[in-house]
Amino acid sequence: MKMSMLSTKAACNSHGQDSSYFLGWQEYEKNPYDELSFDLLESWLENNPDAAGFKQDGDSIFRDLALFQDYHGLPAFKNALVDFMSEIRGNKVKFNPDNLVLTAGATSANETLMFCLAEPGDAFLLPTPYYPGFDRDLKWRTGVEIVPIQCTSSNGFRITESALEQAYKQAHKLNLRVKGVLVTNPSNPLGTTLSLYELNLLVNFIEAKEIHLISDEIYSGTAFRSPSFVSITEVLMDRKLMDSDVWDRVHIVYSLSKDLGLPGFRVGAIYSNDDMVVAAATKMSSFGLVSSQTQYLLSAMLSDKEFTENYIYENQTRLRKRHEMLVSGLKKTGISCLDSNASLFCWVDMRHLLSSKTFDAEMELWKQIVYKVGLNISPGSSCHCAEPGWFRVCFANMSEETLEVALTRIKTFVDSITIPDFHHHHRSRKSLTKWVFRLSSKVREANDR
Numbered sequence: 001m002k003m004s005m006l007s008t009k010a011a012c013n014s015h016g017q018d019s020s021y022f023l024g025w026q027e028y029e030k031n032p033y034d035e036l037s038f039d040l041l042e043s044w045l046e047n048n049p050d051a052a053g054f055k056q057d058g059d060s061i062f063r064d065l066a067l068f069q070d071y072h073g074l075p076a077f078k079n080a081l082v083d084f085m086s087e088i089r090g091n092k093v094k095f096n097p098d099n100l101v102l103t104a105g106a107t108s109a110n111e112t113l114m115f116c117l118a119e120p121g122d123a124f125l126l127p128t129p130y131y132p133g134f135d136r137d138l139k140w141r142t143g144v145e146i147v148p149i150q151c152t153s154s155n156g157f158r159i160t161e162s163a164l165e166q167a168y169k170q171a172h173k174l175n176l177r178v179k180g181v182l183v184t185n186p187s188n189p190l191g192t193t194l195s196l197y198e199l200n201l202l203v204n205f206i207e208a209k210e211i212h213l214i215s216d217e218i219y220s221g222t223a224f225r226s227p228s229f230v231s232i233t234e235v236l237m238d239r240k241l242m243d244s245d246v247w248d249r250v251h252i253v254y255s256l257s258k259d260l261g262l263p264g265f266r267v268g269a270i271y272s273n274d275d276m277v278v279a280a281a282t283k284m285s286s287f288g289l290v291s292s293q294t295q296y297l298l299s300a301m302l303s304d305k306e307f308t309e310n311y312i313y314e315n316q317t318r319l320r321k322r323h324e325m326l327v328s329g330l331k332k333t334g335i336s337c338l339d340s341n342a343s344l345f346c347w348v349d350m351r352h353l354l355s356s357k358t359f360d361a362e363m364e365l366w367k368q369i370v371y372k373v374g375l376n377i378s379p380g381s382s383c384h385c386a387e388p389g390w391f392r393v394c395f396a397n398m399s400e401e402t403l404e405v406a407l408t409r410i411k412t413f414v415d416s417i418t419i420p421d422f423h424h425h426h427r428s429r430k431s432l433t434k435w436v437f438r439l440s441s442k443v444r445e446a447n448d449r
């Protein structure tokens with residue numbers, strides 16, 4: 001009865017909060033862990049009390065901040081943010097603050113770009129596997145459709161020309177007009193950066209099809225080992241495309257949720273060379289502004305070059321170490337990961353642990369790992385992966401000790417199941433109940449410490 005009084009949007013299921021990705025996070029929230037580099041931010045705050053205390057050179061600016069609501073953003077913050085974005089790209093690219101639109105996180109930036117670039121019923125092509133939140137961010141309120149660009153393990157989930165063409169054809173078969181391609185570079189969930197070959201392929205593709213390209217570069221500061229991260233802007237500049245139409249059709253999404261680990265502050269941005277997109281997105285940003293207080297605090301923090309330089313370096317060093325711990329720990333358990341160099345995740349191959357090569361078997365394995373082993377990992381199916389048996393494991397939201405506990409848990413779990421014989425598609429289990437019981441007392445011990 002009540003449902004019939006609500007809008008279709010409010011009643012429909014396409015937000016995705018009941019998906020395995022979000023259910024995993026609910027489990028995680030019950031037992032969260034430390035962030036990777038909070039200590040660096042906290043020590044900066046301690047040394048710069050004015051920034052969070054509504055003060056500038058000792059004088060209160062409370063009233064100015066309380067009244068500020070210009071949707072063009074605080075100029076000092078936009079300057080500091082574009083400089084930070086350049087620094088992350090080794091200062092090979094310069095960004096103009098006039099082309100930057102502030103948004104409440106990358107979530108809002110991505111949706112706003114959909115409202116600017118597409119009509120309801122138009123399509124964007126996305127390489128799979130992709131960040132599960134895109135179903136909500138790109139489709140839910142805008143009516144835009146996502147058509148997958150199917151990437152597979154055969155070439156390490158790289159984008160190919162034929163996969164792009166196939167997705168384009170598929171959209172046409174579905175009677176959808178393709179307005180663009182959206183990529184995440186570095187990738188969530190793969191943990192890889194796009195190669196120069198893939199970046200050039202994308203530029204050629206959007207040039208030929210006369211469509212847009214959105215590059216979600218929310219993980220750009222996390223590339224912790226070679227090959228290094230290359231921004232799409234760098235490729236356009238190298239190809240001297242600054243005066244072409246393509247230059248105006250490439251839009252970058254950024255946020256401080258990952259590189260600074262501040263998802264609660266809701267700071268994101270759109271960077272576009274198309275003045276009309278910048279103007280429209282700025283007007284739309286009224287629906288998701290960044291608080292003036294946050295802008296003020298972060299303009300002070302990001303203008304401190306000594307701090308940003310040290311933070312970027314130290315954060316990447318910690319990520320590299322944590323990544324190595326996870327990869328080598330899993331290897332000892334007989335589990336391998338896709339070779340990766342960035343972001344906060346590993347794309348883990350557990351195909352050999354499935355009871356059959358199906359997504360049902362993937363869900364069965366996922367449920368055991370989340371609910372019994374107590375680790376929040378995301379099944380590939382929640383990222384629209386085309387092949388069952390891949391899982392995303394985040395290594396940045398826990399301490400080293402916790403990562404060790406997690407690796408022990410996984411080892412015990414894997415040892416408790418015998419590897420399936422794929423000829424018979426059969427897997428047997430060594431008393432899992434006993435193992436879970438043993439493990440929970442161990443975990444309790446670890447948690448009590």
Ligand SMILES: Cc1ncc(COP(=O)(O)O)c(C=O)c1O
Pocket residue numbers: 104105106107108131133184188216218255256257263267268
């Ligand atoms: C690829 C990607 N884009 C966007 C987002 C959303 O980030 P924000 O917290 O800035 O809205 C995420 C968060 O996980 C992400 O992984």
